[in-house]
Structures are given as C-alpha cells and as structure tokens.
Amino acid sequence: MIQTRDTQYFxxxxxxHRLKKTAPxxxxxxxxxxxxxxxxxxxxxxxxxDIDRVTLYRILSAFEEKGIIHKVFDLNGTANYALCSSNCTEHHHHDEHLHFNCVQCKNVYCLNDMNLPAINLPAGFEPQGFTIYANGLCPKCSKKAVKK
Structure with a gap:
C-alpha cells in the first residue's frame, strides 16, 4: 500500500493524541x-x-474527546462531526467559528475564516466555548434557486 501525505499526517x-493507528x-x-x-x-x-456501528461510535467518541473532531448539530438536531483545527486539544476545542446550516440540502458547513463578534457575558459567567449557527442557502443551493 502506498502511503500518501494524508495517511502520514493522519x-x-x-x-x-496517543491513539493506536488502526485501519478504521x-x-x-x-x-x-x-x-x-x-x-x-x-x-x-x-x-x-466495513466499519460496524459500535466501532464507528467509539472512533467518533475518542476523536471528539481528544480534540481531533468537533460536534455540530444540524437543523434536525442530529450530531454532525467535522475535523478540528490543529490547535484543538484534549482539554479545549477551538471550534468557535460560524456553523452554517443549509435549509435546502441540509448540509452543515464550518466557516472557519469568518470574523466573529466578541461576546461579552455578564459578570460571573465563565465561557468554556460557544457555537454560532446561521441558516440559509449554501452557494450550490443559491445557484439552483436563481435558475428557477
């Protein structure tokens, strides 16, 4: 099997993150x-x-716990997973970016390059993270809507 740069990175x-390198x-x-x-x-x-449901669940749980992936919910409340940035750790996810839910195709996009406003909480609140969602049409669905 030829190892690609991606395989070496993974x-x-x-x-x-001190996880065994298994094929799944x-x-x-x-x-x-x-x-x-x-x-x-x-x-x-x-x-x-070829990966059973329990194994996949365990992989996703381990990846989320270690800071490899983060969880984001779609419009139906279903958990979706996306790769974290390289600065996420086991103790702190840095997934404070805009999550865009397309109302047409139902896809969830992580928009990492958006400038987000500062969040000033009242005294006594200690944030450990936040999630910002936006709903609308993704570029692909927007183009389809214009053609109609």
Missing part, C-alpha cells in the same frame, strides 16, 4: 477530510460499510 495525528481510524479521518461539510454518524455508516 498517523502523526493519532500518535500526537485512518479510514474515518480520510473520509472526514475528503468532505467539505460536517458528517453525521449515519452518513458515515452509509459510506463505510
């Missing part, structure tokens, strides 16, 4: 990195028939 990522873990990382949207466990199950 192996390094698993080493960094490497496949999940590869699948998630190939997508431009957050992905639910049921969608991953449909794409990866």
């Amino acid at each position: 192996e390094h990522l698993l080493d960094k 873990r490497l496949r999940v990382l590869s699948m998630m990195s190939s997508r431009n949207t957050a992905t639910s466990q049921p969608d991953l199950e449909n794409l990866m028939h």
Whole structure:
C-alpha cells in the first residue's frame, strides 16, 4: 500500500493524541477530510460499510474527546462531526467559528475564516466555548434557486 501525505499526517495525528493507528481510524479521518461539510454518524455508516456501528461510535467518541473532531448539530438536531483545527486539544476545542446550516440540502458547513463578534457575558459567567449557527442557502443551493 502506498502511503500518501494524508495517511502520514493522519498517523502523526493519532500518535500526537496517543491513539493506536488502526485501519478504521485512518479510514474515518480520510473520509472526514475528503468532505467539505460536517458528517453525521449515519452518513458515515452509509459510506463505510466495513466499519460496524459500535466501532464507528467509539472512533467518533475518542476523536471528539481528544480534540481531533468537533460536534455540530444540524437543523434536525442530529450530531454532525467535522475535523478540528490543529490547535484543538484534549482539554479545549477551538471550534468557535460560524456553523452554517443549509435549509435546502441540509448540509452543515464550518466557516472557519469568518470574523466573529466578541461576546461579552455578564459578570460571573465563565465561557468554556460557544457555537454560532446561521441558516440559509449554501452557494450550490443559491445557484439552483436563481435558475428557477
């Protein structure tokens, strides 16, 4: 098997987070990195028939706990997962970016490059993170709507 730069990166990522380099873990990382949207466990199950539901659940749980992926909810309340930035750790996720839910195709996008407003909480509140959602049409669905 030829090792790609991605495979080497994923192996390094698993080493960094003290996780065993197993074929299912490497496949999940590869699948998630190939997508431009957050992905639910049921969608991953449909794409990866050779990994059973329990194994996939355990992989996603371990990845979230270690700061490799973060969870974001879609319009139906379903958990979706996306790769974290390289500065996320086991103790703190840095997923404070805009999560965009497309109302047409139902995809969830992590918009990492958006400038977000400062959040000033009242005295006594200690934030440990925050999530900001926006709803609307993604570029692909916007183009389809204009053509109609």
